[in-house]
Amino acid sequence: MAFDSLSEKLQNVFKNLRGKGRLTEADVKVALKEVKMALLEADVNFKVVKNFIKSVQERAVGQDVMTSLTPGQMVIKIVNEEMVKLMGDETTELVLKPASELTVIMMCGLQGAGKTTTTAKIAGKLKQKGRKPLLVACDVYRPAAIKQLQINGEKQGVEVFSMGDGHKPVNIAKAAIEHAHKNGFNVVILDTAGRLHIDEDMMTELIEIKENVDVTQTVLVVDAMTGQDAVNVAETFNGKIGVDGVIITKLDGDTRGGAALSIRAVTGRPILYVGMGEKLSDLEQFYPDRMASRILGMGDVLTLIEKAQETIDEDKAREMEKKMRKAEFDFNDFLEQIQQVKKMGGIGDLLGMLPGASAQLKDVEINDDIFDGTVAIINSMTKKERSQPDILNPSRKKRIAKGAGVDISEVNKLVKQYEQSKKMMKQMSGMMSGKGKRGKFKLPFGL
Incomplete structure (x- = not known):
């Protein structure tokens, strides 16, 4: 995302603040100097940065923060609140006249x-x-x-x-x-x-x-x-x-x-x-x-949830949940899951909405075509092979690999993932039913 570099720099500043038991005014000033540089490097308007730092500093060196048991977290909270204020405090919708008017x-x-x-x-x-x-x-x-x-x-x-x-x-x-x-x-x-x-x-x-x-x-x-x-x-x-x-x-x-x-x-x-x-x-x-x-x-879990609600068919999700509880899913279901995830957007963007994920993924190159090989393999299967993966013998796998334009090892890898997932679902289903609890499993194969 656009803010990856800024996000990384700010998180490094806050990491140093969290490590301190008590904050002095000097600590806050040093941290905010680094925040200022990070914002300017992100091409934020100079006057905006100046006013932003002034507002944060006035609040951050207050008595409530300095005497707090977690002053580092308090400063982060203030930065977050001032950043929200900077961008508009609340969400603004397009103004539309009543549907009866133009x-x-x-x-x-x-x-x-x-x-x-x-x-x-x-x-x-x-x-x-x-x-x-x-x-x-x-x-x-x-x-x-x-x-x-x-x-x-x-x-x-x-x-x-x-x-x-x-x-x-x-x-x-x-x-x-x-x-x-x-x-x-x-x-x-x-x-x-x-x-x-x-x-x-x-x-x-x-x-x-x-x-x-x-x-x-x-x-x-x-x-x-x-x-x-x-x-x-x-x-x-x-x-x-x-x-x-x-x-x-x-x-x-x-x-x-x-x-x-x-x-x-x-x-x-x-x-x-x-x-x-x-x-x-x-x-x-x-x-x-x-x-x-x-x-x-x-992170931004609320937007992630909204994306899921917009793109995932609830009836299909319930049906998938039932199948997974009984470990009855097949490659048709797996293909459906991939299509649902891809509708939600780029994999990297979706993962970036999870709290802390942007820092962990900063050196990882995520290819949005990650599922293309899997889709090609499944599409090379017959209807019977998709619904009955257990019949996939060596000769069938060889034909599927050729049709998908991949090495047979890729087909074996996918089949192994399927078998492991099915085994895991059986175990988890048994554990849940044994304790009288009902978990929600939506995505097979570690998706």
């Missing part, structure tokens, strides 16, 4: 920030909430922008309104709203044109749309990879046209992440969502408290 959302941002893809992601989110969104192609300048929106709209099952590239964006927006009223849409999302950099023509165009259309929310999309430039862009857009909220994209990439910690403080505008990948489902609601927990290495 909500108009204008998306804006520089070219390359991922605005068009993010626009489709928002449409998908709103559709899941029961809204009927209409995507509108107002970017008449960038080659293939209209086509990109149409492709993404089709993937999301959302209609796209387009008049081609021969009309002014403001006229397209007005025509789209008329179309929405006539056809029962209750959300219109305008994908406006970006530029490589901020210029007067772009701002004039956006102002013209807002003057002629009743825009409910103006949402700015910025690229986390651009660091401080993203904050400057947000400040300029907010000053010129007025912004209601910000979406930060590419926060899953190898970036320092300072934009997420600076934008709210500099612009006063809330972060609504963060883009955590290229898939149309990779858009997460922004929770300041959860993001602070991730940055400080405390």
